[in-house]
Amino acid sequence: xxxxxxxxxxxxxxxxxxxxxxxxxxxxxxxxxxxxxxxxxxxxxxxxxxxxxxxxxxxxxxxxxxxxxxxxxxxxxxxxxxxxxxxxxxxxxxxxxxxxxxxxxxxxxxxxxxxxxxxxxxxxxxxxxxxxxxxxxxxxxxxxxxxxxxxxxxxxxxxxxxxxxxxxxxxxxxxxxxxxxxxxxxxxxxxxxxxxxxxxxxxxxxxxxxxxxxxxxxxxxxxxxxxxxxxxxxxxxxxxxxxxxxxxxxxxxxxxxxxxxxxxxxxxxxxxxxxxxxxxxxxxxxxxxxxxxxxxxxxxxxxxxxxxxxxxxxxxxxxxxxxxxxxxxxxxxxxxxxxxxxxxxxxxxxxxxxxxxxxxxxxxxxxxxxxxxxxxxxxxxxxxxxxxxxx
Amino acid sequence: xxxxxxxxxxxxxxxxxxxxxxxxxxxxxxxxxxxxxxxxxxxxxxxxxxxxxxxxxxxxxxxxxxxxxxxxxxxxxxxxxxxxxxxxxxxxxxxxxxxxxxxxxxxxxxxxxxxxxxxxxxxxxxxxxxxxxxxxxxxxxxxxxxxxxxxxxxxxxxxxxxxxxxxxxxxxxxxxxxxxxxxxxxxxxxxxxxxxxxxxxxxxxxxxxxxxxxxxxxxxxxxxxxxxxxxxxxxxxxxxxxxxxxxxxxxxxxxxxxxxxxxxxxxxxxxxxxxxxxxxxxxxx
Numbered sequence: 001x002x003x004x005x006x007x008x009x010x011x012x013x014x015x016x017x018x019x020x021x022x023x024x025x026x027x028x029x030x031x032x033x034x035x036x037x038x039x040x041x042x043x044x045x046x047x048x049x050x051x052x053x054x055x056x057x058x059x060x061x062x063x064x065x066x067x068x069x070x071x072x073x074x075x076x077x078x079x080x081x082x083x084x085x086x087x088x089x090x091x092x093x094x095x096x097x098x099x100x101x102x103x104x105x106x107x108x109x110x111x112x113x114x115x116x117x118x119x120x121x122x123x124x125x126x127x128x129x130x131x132x133x134x135x136x137x138x139x140x141x142x143x144x145x146x147x148x149x150x151x152x153x154x155x156x157x158x159x160x161x162x163x164x165x166x167x168x169x170x171x172x173x174x175x176x177x178x179x180x181x182x183x184x185x186x187x188x189x190x191x192x193x194x195x196x197x198x199x200x201x202x203x204x205x206x207x208x209x210x211x212x213x214x215x216x217x218x219x220x221x222x223x224x225x226x227x228x229x230x231x232x233x234x235x236x237x238x239x240x241x242x243x244x245x246x247x248x249x250x251x252x253x254x255x256x257x258x259x260x261x262x263x264x265x266x267x268x269x270x271x272x273x274x275x276x277x278x279x280x281x282x283x284x285x286x287x288x289x290x291x292x293x294x295x296x297x298x299x300x301x302x303x304x305x306x307x308x309x310x311x312x313x314x315x316x317x318x319x320x321x322x323x324x325x326x327x328x329x330x331x332x333x334x335x336x337x338x339x340x341x342x343x344x345x346x347x348x349x350x351x352x353x354x355x356x357x358x359x360x361x362x363x364x365x366x367x368x369x370x371x372x373x374x375x376x377x378x379x380x381x382x383x384x385x386x387x388x389x390x391x
Numbered sequence: 392x393x394x395x396x397x398x399x400x401x402x403x404x405x406x407x408x409x410x411x412x413x414x415x416x417x418x419x420x421x422x423x424x425x426x427x428x429x430x431x432x433x434x435x436x437x438x439x440x441x442x443x444x445x446x447x448x449x450x451x452x453x454x455x456x457x458x459x460x461x462x463x464x465x466x467x468x469x470x471x472x473x474x475x476x477x478x479x480x481x482x483x484x485x486x487x488x489x490x491x492x493x494x495x496x497x498x499x500x501x502x503x504x505x506x507x508x509x510x511x512x513x514x515x516x517x518x519x520x521x522x523x524x525x526x527x528x529x530x531x532x533x534x535x536x537x538x539x540x541x542x543x544x545x546x547x548x549x550x551x552x553x554x555x556x557x558x559x560x561x562x563x564x565x566x567x568x569x570x571x572x573x574x575x576x577x578x579x580x581x582x583x584x585x586x587x588x589x590x591x592x593x594x595x596x597x598x599x600x601x602x603x604x605x606x607x608x609x610x611x612x613x614x615x616x617x618x619x620x621x622x623x624x625x626x627x628x629x630x631x632x633x634x635x636x637x638x639x640x641x642x643x644x645x646x647x648x649x650x651x652x653x654x655x656x657x658x659x660x661x662x663x664x665x666x667x668x669x670x671x672x673x674x675x676x
Contacts, residue, residue, distance in 0.1 A: 027535060029519035038522070038534050045537040055535055057490040057525060058461075083441070083459060087491075112459060115441070 002180045002246065009140030010173045012181075013105055013165075014039035016147040017077045019187045023194070024052045024069035024076040026062040030084040031117045032169040033107040037079055059084035063091040063104075070100040071208055073199035075151065078102065081169055082109035082123045089127065095162040096131035096224055098208050099197070101154035102162040103147065104132075107169040108269065110356040118357020119169040121269065121320035125330045131224055133163040133231050134298040138270045140177035143167050145248060148182075148191045152238045155194050159231045166297070168270040170357070182246055190245050232299045239295075252301040253308045257283065258290030263372035264309060266292050266335055267318035271353065271360055278365030289369045300334070306342050314376045315339075316349045316368055319384075327384065349375050350384040358388050395431045397422055402452040408443060413590025416564035417511060418447055421480075423567075424574040425453070428478075436477045438467035440492065442484035442518045444511030461492020468504040472647070472671075478578060479506040486516050489525040489545050496547075499583055500556040505646040507577045507584045510547070511564075513592040514599050521595035531598055549627035551585050552620060552640045558584035559623065559640040563604050564591070569636055576638060582646035589634065604634070611637030618642065 007015075014036045017025075025044070027037035043049040052069065056062050059080050070076040080088060085106055095102055111122040124134070133153055137143045146165055154163040167173065182190075198206050212220050232252065239250040256276050258264050265275060272293045282289050292308045292315075294301060309315060319329035328336060332350045339345045351368055354360040364387050375381055400422045408414050425435055432453035439445030441460035448455040454477070458466050463481050471479040488496050488510040499508065514531075516522040521534045526547070530539040551559045558580040562570040570588065577584035589608070591601050615637065616622055623640035 029516055029522045029535065031519055034519050034522070034534075041535045042537055053535075055523065057493065115457065 002182050002186070004178045004180045006176055006178050007140070008035065008174060008176050009143050009167070009179075010035035010107070011039050012140050012177075012179045013143040013147060013167070014043070015181070016144045017103075017105075018043040018049045018051075019182065019184055020075065020077075020148050020151050020191055021187070021193070022049070022051055022075050022077040024054070024066070024074035026054050026056060026065040026069065026076070026078045028056050028059050028062040028080070028084065030059065030081050032109060032119075032173045033079045033081040033084070033105070035173070036105055036107075040077075059087040060091065063088040063095070066102045066104075067091065067095055067098065067100050070095075070102050071098065071200050073194070073196045073201070075155070075194040076100075076102045077104070079105040079107070081107040082111055082117075085123045085127055086111060092127060092130040092132065094209070096228070097220070099160040099227075100162060101151075101160055101194075103150045103154055103165065104162065105143075105147070105165045105167070107173045108166055109169040114356075116356040117169075119171050120355050120357070122322075122355075124164070124166050125321040125323075128298070128330065131161070131228060132298065133159070133161055133228065133235070133296075135163065135165055135235075135296055136268055136294065137165055137167040137172070138272055138293070139172060140175060140179045141248070142250075143172065144179050144181065145242060145246065145250070148187055149235075149238045149242055149250070151194075152191055152241075153231060153235050155196075156234045156238075157197055159227065159234050160197055161227060161231060166269070172270045180246070186245055190241060229299050232296065232301065235296050250295055251304075252294070252296040253304040254291075254293045254295050255308050256291040258292055258308060258312070259310075260288055261290035261312055262288045262376050263314040263316065263369065264290050264292050264312045265316040265318065265365075265369060265372065266331070267353075268293060268297070268331065269320065271318070271320075271365075274360060274362055275365045275369075277362050278369055281362065281366060282369050287369070287373055289372065302338060305338055309342075309344075309346065311344050313346050314349065314372045315346045316351060316372045318368070319350070319352045320354050322352065322355070329384065332384070347375055347381055349381055351387050352384060353387045360388065364388055394429055395426050397426055399432050400425060400451045400453060402450065404449050406450055407446060409594045411591075411593040412443070413513060413564035413592070414443060414447060414511060416567060417509070417570070417588055417590065418450055420564075420567050420570045420574060421447070421509075422451055423571055424578065427571065427575055428578060430478050434476065434478055436467070436470055436474075436479045437482060438463040438470065438479060439482045440487045442487050442516075443513075444482055444484035445487065447482045447511075461487040461490070461495060463487070464492055464495035464499050464508065467506050467508075468499060468502060471504050471506050480578065481506060481508040483508065483510050484517070485510060485512045485514065485524045485526045489547055493525070497554065500551060500554045500585070503557055503583045503644055503646050505582055507574075507580075507586065509574070509577075509586050509588060511590055512547075512587050513590045513596060514544075515592045515596045517592050517595055528598065533595070546627060547587055548639055549624060552623045552627055555620065555642060555644065556585050556640070557582035557642050557644050557646070558638070560585070560638045561587045561589065561634075561636055563589045563608055563636055565601055565604065566608075566636070569610065573638065580641065582644060607632060608634045608636050611635055611639070615639075
């Protein structure tokens with residue numbers, strides 16, 4: 001077992017990126033991500049990391065710089081949040097199209113307006129379909145463990161796609177936790193040096209970013225889709241090797257007491273830990289409830305989710321962002337679509353929680369779980385419930 | 392209607408700036424300037440983005456448009472083009488004006504809409520707690536640059552003068568009389584006016600302190616001719632360790648006309664507004 005340290009999750013995430021021997025970092029400060037790039041600047045400045053650290057004038061430039069560095073063959077890392085991710089938006093699509101395996105940590109935060117620096121999933125839900133592999137970490141340990149997994153998947157020659165590691169802003173990013181660090185030898189054994197399939201190289205010139213005329217654009221986009229769908233098997237491998245290395249098991253879909261549950265709650269991000277406590281409290285009362293969460297979000301783990309839900313009669317879905325103009329929000333839309341072709345179709349109860357940093361308590365989670373059991377016992381499903389909103 | 396008073400511009404929004412922040416001086420002087428110019432709050436629009444400086448729009452009682460980092464410059468010009476009866480003042484930090492929104496700043500100078508751009512230049516990113524901004528000194532040790540900033544700081548005054556920006560001035564947040572005079576001149580100027588206001592950041596920048604500015608700043612006197620572009624540029628590029636305060640440069644380039652056309656009046660009240668707006672935009676294609 002590695003050494004455990006009490007450390008802020010953002011700092012551990014930055015340490016993990018540095019220990020992946022990243023060679024290039026593009027940085028622009030934005031709350032609550034800033035500690036990550038600040039800490040990496042210290043690694044570089046102290047001479048402990050041989051990397052180019054490129055501070056830029058905006059996130060639009062940060063992502064553009066990251067692609068430039070990745071294109072010449074450097075293992076490249078950046079981090080952002082909220083409006084920063086939104087400002088990167090047009091460049092985000094270029095990364096997978098050029099097959100540049102940048103890894104980016106996204107401290108999930110609400111979008112303006114109103115102006116808000118607090119946590120929800122508005123930012124990443126808006127950039128759901130950008131063609132990046134997307135993984136969720138729920139606590140500091142997972143942030144540390146999953147950075148090398150992200151690089152391993154991104155750079156695998158069967159994938160070669162950029163990868164985002166999502167984690168909740170403030171709730172995780174600024175939390176000090178006991179985190180078990182890997183040794184540098186473990187990092188080196190887990191993550192081989194970056195060996196790009198193609199790169200900008202004077203000895204072997206290539207042109208990246210050619211025009212996709214109508215005769216080729218369609219095929220290029222479909223090839224990208226297939227590459228992303230095929231990444232799932234590589235993520236499974238990366239998680240299996242991670243377990244062999246440090247003993248912690250990660251799955252494409254994580255479950256908690258779901259096997260025999262009468263009702264399952266589906267949610268994403270760190271609120272699952274609050275929900276686990278609520279599940280435990282209800283289990284003590286003899287109420288059979290459980291959780292399902294996606295660890296891998298893109299490519300979407302359809303078969304694994306169907307298997308995880310099994311034949312449960314009621315599923316609750318928690319959204320942490322709004323799909324304006326649609327009565328079902330993003331996560332609910334995905335789960336509704338999931339069950340359309342599934343052999344068993346449970347009743348779906350939809351909730352919105354924790355927008356813009358609104359606190360979500362164990363009591364809120366118990367209320368949600370109890371509500372699912374009421375539906376199981378015959379109560380009507382009803383419209384989406386906005387939990388914790390002031391009337 | 393009675394003349395506006397300072398009381399008209401006061402509100403009770405709790406202030407989140409650090410004690411001793413240079414922004415307090417700018418807020419006080421801005422209120423005085425608006426009263427001095429006889430502008431009632433309903434005729435004033437303050438536009439801002441993200442940062443410590445942009446918070447200023449929340450701390451006085453008038454129209455406000457607080458958008459996103461750096462974008463306030465574009466929004467402000469557009470608001471003025473459509474609503475000529477508003478006095479439009481933009482408040483950005485050095486990050487928003489020169490970094491994230493740098494392109495908007497450049498094109499605002501070209502376009503020359505009658506708005507005033509006040510940049511609160513504290514040489515640092517205060518909101519995100521002390522990273523280098525586009526005006527941080529080369530070699531200054533700050534967060535993300537623990538070994539000192541490698542890049543040269545931007546010289547926004549020289550940039551603006553070189554682009555024939557219609558009004559270019561610099562002042563200091565702690566010299567209220569000077570700042571009041573410069574702000575009033577800028578707001579009165581019929582065209583795009585730009586004021587770089589130096590301000591200490593007491594929390595994150597130990598270099599550019601009140602004492603530092605007291606020592607290095609000097610006021611341009613009557614020997615400086617602000618209509619002489621070459622002379623203005625020479626002042627901005629002096630590199631002699633002294634910091635000029637005052638109106639460095641001005642010209643009388645005609646401002647972009649508001650979209651209200653003879654016989655049309657206020658476009659906001661116009662029944663066939665989309666068609667007329669399209670015609671106006673066509674003029675600038």
